[in-house]
Every structure is written in C-alpha cells, then in structure tokens.
Amino acid sequence: MISDVNIKVKRDLCYACGICVDRCIMDNLRLSLAPCRQACPIDMNCQGYVRLIAQDREKEAAEELRRYTPFGAILGRVCSHPCEAVCERRDTDGPVHIRALKRYLADSYPEISRHILPLAPDTGLGVAIVGSGPSGLTAAYELRQKGHRVRVLESAPEPGGLLRYGIPSFRLPEDTVKRTVATLEEMGVSFQTGKDVGQDLELDRLESEADAVILATGAGPSKKLNLPGMNLSGALQGLDLLRRVREGNAPSLGKSAIVIGGGNSAVDAALTCRRLGVAEVRMVCLEDPSQMPAFALELEEAREEGVVIDNCWGPTRLVPKENGQMEIEFSRCLSLFDDQGCFRPILEQACGLRFSTDSIVLAVGQEVKADAVPEYLLDPSTKRLAADSMTRQSLIREKIFACGDCHSGAGSVVEAMASGREAAISADRFLRGEGLHWGRGNGDGCIKEYEVDRSRAKGGKRGKLSRLAVEERTLHLEVERTLSSYEARVEAERCLSCGRAAEANRTCWYCLPCEIECPVKALEVRMPYLVR
Numbered sequence: 001m002i003s004d005v006n007i008k009v010k011r012d013l014c015y016a017c018g019i020c021v022d023r024c025i026m027d028n029l030r031l032s033l034a035p036c037r038q039a040c041p042i043d044m045n046c047q048g049y050v051r052l053i054a055q056d057r058e059k060e061a062a063e064e065l066r067r068y069t070p071f072g073a074i075l076g077r078v079c080s081h082p083c084e085a086v087c088e089r090r091d092t093d094g095p096v097h098i099r100a101l102k103r104y105l106a107d108s109y110p111e112i113s114r115h116i117l118p119l120a121p122d123t124g125l126g127v128a129i130v131g132s133g134p135s136g137l138t139a140a141y142e143l144r145q146k147g148h149r150v151r152v153l154e155s156a157p158e159p160g161g162l163l164r165y166g167i168p169s170f171r172l173p174e175d176t177v178k179r180t181v182a183t184l185e186e187m188g189v190s191f192q193t194g195k196d197v198g199q200d201l202e203l204d205r206l207e208s209e210a211d212a213v214i215l216a217t218g219a220g221p222s223k224k225l226n227l228p229g230m231n232l233s234g235a236l237q238g239l240d241l242l243r244r245v246r247e248g249n250a251p252s253l254g255k256s257a258i259v260i261g262g263g264n265s266a267v268d269a270a271l272t273c274r275r276l277g278v279a280e281v282r283m284v285c286l287e288d289p290s291q292m293p294a295f296a297l298e299l300e301e302a303r304e305e306g307v308v309i310d311n312c313w314g315p316t317r318l319v320p321k322e323n324g325q326m327e328i329e330f331s332r333c334l335s336l337f338d339d340q341g342c343f344r345p346i347l348e349q350a351c352g353l354r355f356s357t358d359s360i361v362l363a364v365g366q367e368v369k370a371d372a373v374p375e376y377l378l379d380p381s382t383k384r385l386a387a388d389s390m391t392r393q394s395l396i397r398e399k400i401f402a403c404g405d406c407h408s409g410a411g412s413v414v415e416a417m418a419s420g421r422e423a424a425i426s427a428d429r430f431l432r433g434e435g436l437h438w439g440r441g442n443g444d445g446c447i448k449e450y451e452v453d454r455s456r457a458k459g460g461k462r463g464k465l466s467r468l469a470v471e472e473r474t475l476h477l478e479v480e481r482t483l484s485s486y487e488a489r490v491e492a493e494r495c496l497s498c499g500r501a502a503e504a505n506r507t508c509w510y511c512l513p514c515e516i517e518c519p520v521k522a523l524e525v526r527m528p529y530l531v532r
C-alpha cells in the first residue's frame with residue numbers, strides 16, 4: 001500500500017501530522033500510522049512531537065502535542081504509555097521514552113501547553129458533567145471547545161478525581177492538576193465542588209435542567225474482602241489511605257504495614273506507608289512477578305525503598321493480638337484464572353505464611369458504585385449505566401451519556417480521557433440533532449502498515465530517567481525529574497519515524513494543496529507532464 005509513484009515524501013522532514021491527507025480532494029493519500037500512535041487511546045501523534053524535538057523544533061513539537069490535548073503535563077507524568085510497549089525500538093535497545101518526552105514539552109513550554117484554542121461559537125446549549133476525574137475533565141474540555149456551556153458537578157472538595165485524591169502527589173503534584181483545571185475554567189467551564197449527585201441533587205432534576213448529562217463518576221471505592229477480622233481498626237482501605245494523605249489527614253500506621261494487592265494502587269499505598277515513616281512494609285499479592293499489574297518502574301521504586309514483595313499468596317484471616325497488633329494469615333495461590341479465563345483464584349487450604357503487623361492496607365481494586373444513577377438506568381448484571389458500547393448513550397434516557405471507569409470498569413488515565421472524548425462527541429451530535437453512530441468504527445484516512453528505516457535514527461540505549469535519591473524522597477516531592485534539553489534531544493533522536501504520509505490510491509490529479517499546505521515542505525507531487 002505504501003507507494004511513492006506520484007507523491008514523494010521526504011522521510012527526514014515528514015512528522016506524520018496528516019494535514020496533506022486531510023487536504024487531498026481525490027482521496028489519494030493515507031497516513032501510515034507508527035505503532036506508537038496506533039496504540040495511543042487518544043490517537044496522539046507521538047512520532048510527530050518526538051521527531052520535531054529531534055529536529056530542534058521544540059516549540060512546534062509543543063504545539064503538535066497541544067493540538068491533541070491540554071493534559072500533556074498530567075499524561076507526561078502518569079500515562080500508562082501503551083505506546084512504549086509497542087515502540088519499534090523495544091526489541092533492539094529499548095523503546096523511546098515517549099511519555100517522558102511529553103512531560104519535557106509540557107514543562108518546558110507551559111504557555112503552549114495551557115494555550116486556549118479558539119472556541120466554536122456559543123450554541124446556547126448546556127451540558128452537565130457529573131465527576132471531574134480525567135474522563136469528566138476531557139468531556140468538559142471537548143464540549144466547551146465545541147461552543148456548549150459546561151457545568152461540572154463534583155462531590156469532593158476539589159476537582160480532579162483520582163488525579164487529585166488517588167495518585168500520590170510524589171508522582172503527580174497537586175499544582176499540575178490545579179493548573180489544568182484553571183485552564184478549563186479560563187475557557188469558561190464552571191466547576192461546582194461538594195455537590196453529590198444522587199444525594200444533594202437528583203439526576204432527574206439535573207436532566208431536566210441541562211440539555212445533556214454526562215456521567216463520569218469513576219469506578220467507585222476500594223473493593224472489600226469478606227475475611228474474618230477485616231473490621232479491625234488497623235485494617236484500612238487503600239483508596240481511603242491515599243485520599244486521607246492527600247487531604248492532609250494521614251492516619252497513624254505504627255511501625256509495620258502489610259499491603260494486600262499487586263497493582264499500581266497497592267504500590268502507591270506501600271510507598272505512601274514508607275513515606276509516612278513505617279519502617280517495615282510488605283506487599284503481598286496473588287500474582288507471580290510476571291502477572292503483577294503494577295508498572296515495572298513503580299515496582300522498581302518500591303524495591304529501592306525497601307518494600308518487600310511476596311508473590312503468590314492470598315489472605316485468609318486477620319486475628320487481633322494482645323499487644324495491639326494483628327496477625328494476618330495467607331495461603332498459597334494455586335491458580336488465578338478458571339478454564340474460561342475468568343479471575344477466580346484458588347488458594348491452598350493450609351495457612352503457609354503468617355505475619356504480625358500494626359496496619360493492613362487492602363488495595364485489591366475498586367467496587368462498582370453508581371450512586372448517582374437511579375436503579376432503572378442500570379444494567380442489572382454490571383450495575384453500571386446501561387449504555388451503547390460505541391456512543392456511550394444511555395439505552396433508556398437519550399440525554400444521558402457515560403464515560404471513564406464508571407462505564408468500562410477500572411482502567412487508566414489515558415483510557416478514561418479517550419472515553420470522555422467519545423462521550424463528548426456523542427453528546428455534541430445529540431445536541432445538534434446529528435446521528436451518533438455516523439462515521440464511527442469505520443476506516444479513516446489512516447493505514448496500519450508502516451515502514452521502518454533504521455538508518456535515519458541515531459543509535460544508543462534508552463536513557464535512564466533521573467529520579468530523586470531514595471533518602472530525599474518525601475510524601476510530596478516529585479520523584480521523577482523532567483528531562484534536560486540535552487537528554488530530550490538524545491532520546492528523541494533514537495526515534496525511527498515509523499509513520500508518514502503515503503500515496504494509496506493512484507488517483508492524483510496534481511492539484512497540489514497537499515504540497516502547498518505541508519508545514520515542513522516534506523511532500524512533492526511529481527507531475528509527469530511538467531517540469532517545475
């Protein structure tokens with residue numbers, strides 16, 4: 001499919017922006033997507049901003065990033081970076097640090113990162129969004145951009161959802177979230193905090209006041225385990241611990257803590273315990289090391305900070321001890337999944353591991369709790385809003401849409417943002433009386449085929465991210481540092497620039513808007529009958 005017969009693309013210059021593909025009236029061009037971009041839930045042109053950094057065109061790189069999202073500083077810190085998992089360089093000398101480069105741009109060019117793009121003319125229509133986590137913030141941004149009035153209702157004292165009250169500030173500083181919310185406020189989004197929909201205000205009333213409603217209420221509180229002794233006072237829920245720390249109301253945990261769970265929230269809870277001064281912290285989980293859902297970098301940080309990890313154990317009971325401590329018992333986990341691949345751990349009968357501890361923190365996931373939604377709008381099997389899987393529109397009330405973890409179950413920040421964007425597209429179309437399914441799920445101007453030419457990139461291993469020394473780490477100081485401009489340049493030069501514009505259909509009429517509008521003059525139309 002990738003062809004250069006009539007259209008010649010200079011690979012060194014092209015940064016796969018796709019403008020030429022948009023401009024071609026003959027449907028001749030396709031954008032061949034780099035694997036990093038194919039993997040990005042918000043379709044970010046990662047290759048584009050990486051390539052521009054490598055060419056020392058950093059301002060344009062920051063603008064390319066901003067074209068896709070105003071949340072670069074957040075994603076640059078906590079994105080689960082599915083792009084890096086598929087980066088073409090992963091099997092040679094390590095994937096390009098796409099996430100860290102995003103952070104570099106957002107931190108180095110804050111005025112571009114927070115730039116307000118022109119808003120569409122006011123439609124006079126209003127949307128209410130319930131919940132201000134990444135999905136709600138993204139839906140608010142997209143709908144305001146499209147000219148609607150947007151009101152966000154949030155039950156917590158401050159906006160941000162898990163960005164504000166879940167992820168610890170040593171990974172995502174409070175200021176980063178505040179500045180992003182401030183940008184949305186400057187655009188005209190209004191935030192009403194301390195407003196619990198379902199308690200302070202009924203969804204029915206909200207629905208009658210607004211032209212459309214988006215539910216972005218998250219996955220719910222920490223999942224509980226029905227174990228004997230789980231009601232003891234030293235047994236805490238992981239999300240409660242993290243929220244209390246971010247509210248400045250940390251509980252006292254004693255000298256030892258056992259964290260149950262193997263995901264990011266368990267690691268965050270374990271690292272938080274260490275920073276609260278707990279001398280002995282253990283994480284115990286069902287999974288073996290290769291199955292643990294936590295990011296590798298987070299696990300490395302936990303080990304560096306002295307957290308001991310015990311794999312393949314499941315808790316069975318807690319027993320109070322006379323000295324105020326608790327004893328917790330674990331049995332060997334024999335298998336995690338059943339024959340159908342469903343999560344159904346089987347534990348050995350006998351107790352195989354026993355610890356005495358001052359505190360226990362349960363971080364085994366989140367429980368669905370759709371407080372805002374009346375029972376008749378819920379899917380009885382999932383207990384989530386019954387909604388169309390593509391448009392996210394309620395199957396019962398056409399004005400209501402759902403997005404983020406409350407729609408899909410616990411996921412990641414970037415997935416929640418992608419979901420918020422889809423819900424916003426649907427709500428906007430609904431408000432304009434357009435079809436919600438139209439043009440979605442079909443092909444676009446892109447192909448998944450790409451070309452790798454290793455000769456253009458510089459050699460060298462994936463760089464090491466600079467982090468605070470273990471003894472300098474505190475509850476609030478950010479551990480990872482922003483790349484220096486030299487580090488950013490060296491890292492970006494490793495990119496192979498896998499994607500590019502390409503001729504697909506041989507329908508060229510030599511009309512030239514593609515060539516004229518290419519911002520970097522990377523494209524040349526070869527006219528057989530004309531010497532230029």
Ligand SMILES: Cc1cc2nc3c(=O)[nH]c(=O)nc-3n(C[C@H](O)[C@H](O)[C@H](O)COP(=O)(O)OP(=O)(O)OC[C@H]3O[C@@H](n4cnc5c(N)ncnc54)[C@H](O)[C@@H]3O)c2cc1C
Nearest residue numbers: 131133134135155161162197218265404405411412413416
């Ligand atoms: C400890 C922890 C660490 C994580 N770390 C990462 C990470 O590093 N990278 C990553 O990609 N993902 C991470 N995640 C996952 C990520 O944070 C979530 O997937 C994401 O925040 C989901 O976004 P959301 O908008 O759907 O919901 P949330 O962020 O949960 O926000 C929902 C909001 O809705 C509000 N709300 C709920 N009910 C009501 C109501 N009735 N009325 C008004 N408001 C209401 C809540 O108060 C909350 O503010 C982490 C999760 C946890 C728990």
Ligand code: SF4
Nearest residue numbers: 036087088495496498
């Ligand atoms: S080498 Fe560059 S373009 Fe290719 S996948 Fe990696 S970051 Fe993307």
Ligand code: SF4
Nearest residue numbers: 014015017018020518
């Ligand atoms: S050829 Fe130019 S316009 Fe087309 S994708 Fe590449 S940089 Fe963009």
